[in-house]
Amino acid sequence: MTDTPKIELRNVTKRFGSKVVLDNLSLVVPKGKSLVVIGGSGTGKSVMLKCVLGILRPEKGEIFVDGENVLKMSTSEREQTLRKFGMLFQGAALFDSLPVWQNVAFGLIQGRKMKRKEAKDVAIAKLAKVGLGPEVGELYPAELSGGMQKRVGLARAIAADPEIIFFDEPTTGLDPIMADVINDLIIDSVKDLGATALSITHDMASARKIADEIAMIYKGRIIWAGPRSEIDSSGNDYVDQFIHGRATGPIKMDVLKP
Amino acid sequence: MNFFAIIGRVVLALLAEIGHLAVFTWASISHIFRPPFFWRLLGQQMMRIGYFSLPVVALTAFFTGGALALQIYYGGSTINSESIVATIVALGITRELGPVMAGLMVAGRVSAAIAAELGTMKVTEQIDALTTLSTNPYKYLVTPRIVAAVITLPLLVFIADILGVMGGFIISTASLSFNPGVYVQNTVNFLKADDVTSGLIKAGVFGFVIALMGCFQGFNSKGGAQGVGRATTNAVVTASILILASNYVMTSLLFAK
Numbered sequence: 001m002t003d004t005p006k007i008e009l010r011n012v013t014k015r016f017g018s019k020v021v022l023d024n025l026s027l028v029v030p031k032g033k034s035l036v037v038i039g040g041s042g043t044g045k046s047v048m049l050k051c052v053l054g055i056l057r058p059e060k061g062e063i064f065v066d067g068e069n070v071l072k073m074s075t076s077e078r079e080q081t082l083r084k085f086g087m088l089f090q091g092a093a094l095f096d097s098l099p100v101w102q103n104v105a106f107g108l109i110q111g112r113k114m115k116r117k118e119a120k121d122v123a124i125a126k127l128a129k130v131g132l133g134p135e136v137g138e139l140y141p142a143e144l145s146g147g148m149q150k151r152v153g154l155a156r157a158i159a160a161d162p163e164i165i166f167f168d169e170p171t172t173g174l175d176p177i178m179a180d181v182i183n184d185l186i187i188d189s190v191k192d193l194g195a196t197a198l199s200i201t202h203d204m205a206s207a208r209k210i211a212d213e214i215a216m217i218y219k220g221r222i223i224w225a226g227p228r229s230e231i232d233s234s235g236n237d238y239v240d241q242f243i244h245g246r247a248t249g250p251i252k253m254d255v256l257k258p
Numbered sequence: 259m260n261f262f263a264i265i266g267r268v269v270l271a272l273l274a275e276i277g278h279l280a281v282f283t284w285a286s287i288s289h290i291f292r293p294p295f296f297w298r299l300l301g302q303q304m305m306r307i308g309y310f311s312l313p314v315v316a317l318t319a320f321f322t323g324g325a326l327a328l329q330i331y332y333g334g335s336t337i338n339s340e341s342i343v344a345t346i347v348a349l350g351i352t353r354e355l356g357p358v359m360a361g362l363m364v365a366g367r368v369s370a371a372i373a374a375e376l377g378t379m380k381v382t383e384q385i386d387a388l389t390t391l392s393t394n395p396y397k398y399l400v401t402p403r404i405v406a407a408v409i410t411l412p413l414l415v416f417i418a419d420i421l422g423v424m425g426g427f428i429i430s431t432a433s434l435s436f437n438p439g440v441y442v443q444n445t446v447n448f449l450k451a452d453d454v455t456s457g458l459i460k461a462g463v464f465g466f467v468i469a470l471m472g473c474f475q476g477f478n479s480k481g482g483a484q485g486v487g488r489a490t491t492n493a494v495v496t497a498s499i500l501i502l503a504s505n506y507v508m509t510s511l512l513f514a515k
Contacts, residue, residue: 053390079392082390082392086390087390089383091382094384094387095384095387107390110296111391
């Protein structure tokens with residue numbers, strides 16, 4: 001049973017109108033590993049995560065979580081499976097109508113019917129884990145800086161002790177030091193929970209730090225996958241261009257030259 | 259050729275939108291009857307949609323009743339039937355103007371607010387975040403708003419009925435020198451329970467339309483601030499049109515002889 005991957009996508013295709021965003025994409029996330037998918041903007045990274053979560057429905061292909069095809073599940077089975085997940089969104093996506101502690105405790109109170117008082121204690125413990133004091137719990141998300149919002153988002157993602165955590169561009173929009181703080185927190189919280197992590201990013205420093213394995217997505221397909229140690233010797237021109245951030249190479253940007 | 263292509267594209271887009279709305283409506287209704295229920299949110303929404311709409315609905319009804327009395331008096335006096343003012347004000351307000359005016363005012367206030375709030379939640383991924391926190395966005399966001407609007411709109415319209423008739427009464431007795439006792443007598447004699455209940459049924463339907471269009475446009479907004487603005491406008495426009503159209507249909511059904 002240990003061989004069953006935690007998450008597996010098989011030949012997943014997703015279109016928006018005539019635009020193919022995921023093109024026969026296949027990807028395996030082994031249990032307990034941290035896989036980082038790198039790729040440029042608009043290559044289908046976020047769409048891939050949303051397909052696994054069931055927010056978007058692919059036209060073709062199969063998606064397995066713990067060996068079960070989530071696309072064939074009933075709504076209630078699906079909701080049950082979603083309890084295994086936690087997600088840190090790119091813009092943190094905190095509920096701005098609720099104070100910070102209720103944001104962190106949201107999945108416990110609404111999703112799991114935990115008592116508010118009990119949930120608040122858990123929320124404060126999780127906030128402490130991401131380096132925020134209990135007084136932050138009483139503030140509203142709009143009163144926080146971007147880095148603090150990300151940390152609250154991380155606390156919310158790990159509040160219900162998920163088996164799988166998704167990180168959508170966890171370091172985008174942060175200064176390099178705060179980005180590294182977030183990277184450390186991600187490593188710690190994934191390790192503490194023994195969780196499986198799937199991240200998407202275009203920040204190579206972050207990818208090198210949090211990944212066990214790296215995969216690169218380009219035009220809706222995985223064009224390279226391997227352990228982190230092999231990323232510099234992939235022998236793949238696309239990967240080389242991306243990790244060194246070169247404007248010239250096989251990947252052409254749609255930029256009009258003046 | 260090109261001309262037909264344009265027509266085809268418009269018709270297809272319209273049909274797609276209607277299908278989209280039908281699916282959304284069905285999902286919204288089906289979640290109303292399935293647990294879990296969010297009672298706290300329902301209470302909050304009833305305050306926001308119902309209670310805070312009271313002033314605007316009350317003022318609208320009062321002035322509409324007054325203006326109606328004046329117009330009927332001027333019109334009626336040309337054929338010597340001023341005495342009909344009380345009856346027509348009462349019927350006009352309870353059957354048509356109370357529900358429609360209240361519906362349109364609440365559509366402007368509430369549909370816009372719902373679309374803006376949910377639209378912002380959509381573009382900042384807060385709605386997706388609900389899903390990842392084991393909370394169904396329909397149950398958490400849509401159901402409380404629809405149920406609150408369907409409950410509170412009839413209450414608002416009932417108050418609008420009273421104030422509208424009162425507006426007519428005050429104008430008629432104060433500036434048109436009607437006898438207060440006779441005016442009240444005429445109102446009471448001709449007004450039937452059916453007149454009021456038909457208006458309240460309409461109000462319930464309008465409440466559904468108002469909340470549904472706000473939620474639908476909010477859920478489907480995309481593309482940042484501009485998209486949210488567009489969703490807000492669309493919510494008010496579609497809710498208003500649906501109110502007026504469904505009002506006609508309901509009038510023809512409820513009063514069919």
